[in-house]
Amino acid sequence: MPQVHTLGHTPIADHSFSSDNSLLSVARDNTVELYFSDNRGALQHGTTLREHDKTITGVDVSPHGRIVTCSQDRNALVWEPQANGTWKPTLVLLRINRAATFVRWSPDGTKFAVGSGARVIAVCYFEQENDWWVSKHIKKPLRSTILSVAWHPNSVLLAAGSTDGHARVFSGYIKNVDQKPAPTAWGERLPFQTLCGDFTNESGGWVHDVAFSPSGDALAFTTHDSSVIVAYPSAPEQPPRAVIEVTTSFLPFRSLVWLSESELAAAGHDCHPVIFEGSENGWKYSRSIDDPRQTKQQEQQETSALNMFKQMDLKGSVEQSSTLLPTIHQNTINTLRAHQSSGGRVTQISTSGIDGRVVIFDV
Numbered sequence: 001m002p003q004v005h006t007l008g009h010t011p012i013a014d015h016s017f018s019s020d021n022s023l024l025s026v027a028r029d030n031t032v033e034l035y036f037s038d039n040r041g042a043l044q045h046g047t048t049l050r051e052h053d054k055t056i057t058g059v060d061v062s063p064h065g066r067i068v069t070c071s072q073d074r075n076a077l078v079w080e081p082q083a084n085g086t087w088k089p090t091l092v093l094l095r096i097n098r099a100a101t102f103v104r105w106s107p108d109g110t111k112f113a114v115g116s117g118a119r120v121i122a123v124c125y126f127e128q129e130n131d132w133w134v135s136k137h138i139k140k141p142l143r144s145t146i147l148s149v150a151w152h153p154n155s156v157l158l159a160a161g162s163t164d165g166h167a168r169v170f171s172g173y174i175k176n177v178d179q180k181p182a183p184t185a186w187g188e189r190l191p192f193q194t195l196c197g198d199f200t201n202e203s204g205g206w207v208h209d210v211a212f213s214p215s216g217d218a219l220a221f222t223t224h225d226s227s228v229i230v231a232y233p234s235a236p237e238q239p240p241r242a243v244i245e246v247t248t249s250f251l252p253f254r255s256l257v258w259l260s261e262s263e264l265a266a267a268g269h270d271c272h273p274v275i276f277e278g279s280e281n282g283w284k285y286s287r288s289i290d291d292p293r294q295t296k297q298q299e300q301q302e303t304s305a306l307n308m309f310k311q312m313d314l315k316g317s318v319e320q321s322s323t324l325l326p327t328i329h330q331n332t333i334n335t336l337r338a339h340q341s342s343g344g345r346v347t348q349i350s351t352s353g354i355d356g357r358v359v360i361f362d363v
Contacts, residue, residue, distance in 0.1 A: 003359065011353070012335075034048070056072075075094060076092040098145075101145060116145070141168075152186070153212065156171060162207060167231075171190035185217055186233055208222050230243070244278065250274065271332065275363065290361065348361065
């Protein structure tokens with residue numbers, strides 16, 4: 001059974017669980033609400049982080065327990081937990097002149113990347129001697145707003161999706177912060193801002209989300225024409241081995257997460273997650289989680305004969321009107337995240353959306 005947490009009715013822009021799932025941070029309006037999970041899985045509201053003065057667009061918890069937030073006020077903050085239970089914010093020198101749109105920590109927790117409307121990605125790291133967070137900018141060949149960023153498992157490569165319909169892979173290598181990464185299909189020598197991959201789909205629709213596979217050897221992205229595209233690189237500066245596009249009849253997806261090397265979950269304006277399966281030989285839609293068609297069938301079977309006769313007697317017809325959607329989420333899902341894994345496969349995903357709910361689904 002899905003775990004449903006209704007945390008009010010205002011939209012949730014982004015959510016992030018800590019690595020042990022004991023802490024949940026929820027971005028709504030210009031605050032971040034922190035919830036602590038008790039041993040029964042219920043969420044208790046802890047504190048609210050208030051430093052931003054415009055809408056918060058992204059929140060992420062690092063493997064070390066730090067929280068990073070970014071906002072339309074063009075700022076990012078890193079929040080450190082203190083011994084007395086409070087959180088200390090540190091301003092990040094982003095140097096952007098438009099809203100920050102998206103933020104994610106690298107898997108090793110030493111850096112984070114911030115997408116923006118300023119047509120740059122700020123790769124941020126901690127500078128010990130000055131005791132602050134600074135950023136380096138990835139600019140070329142970006143010409144439009146960055147909607148999402150995702151880190152490769154090696155914490156050096158960085159994927160970004162933008163409103164020009166491109167999903168690109170860059171090097172986010174920072175000297176004196178990163179170890180030299182092992183060679184991958186994306187490249188070997190990786191100075192900062194190297195463009196390692198550039199993919200589009202035919203419609204040119206906005207790229208809403210990007211995600212590296214668990215091995216990092218494939219990149220998935222989803223565009224506003226409801227397509228999911230998976231790209232497999234071959235070697236540096238060579239054409240990719242395969243770029244597979246799955247067109248669907250769903251409404252556009254907002255968020256993607258890999259469950260394993262051969263499975264992907266996506267969710268968005270249809271208010272329920274769907275699963276795709278495949279390999280570099282081909283991908284296809286597999287199934288829906290919280291499938292509205294099954295829910296509708298059950299509801300129709302449960303409508304008793306007596307109710308039908310009552311309606312026919314009163315109105316001369318049977319009508320089934322309800323303002324509720326036949327899904328758990330009652331509005332668009334904004335964020336999809338891996339929640340729990342076992343045996344190298346994601347077994348639970350968490351979703352949050354415009355209806356103010358956070359739901360944990362078994363997959």
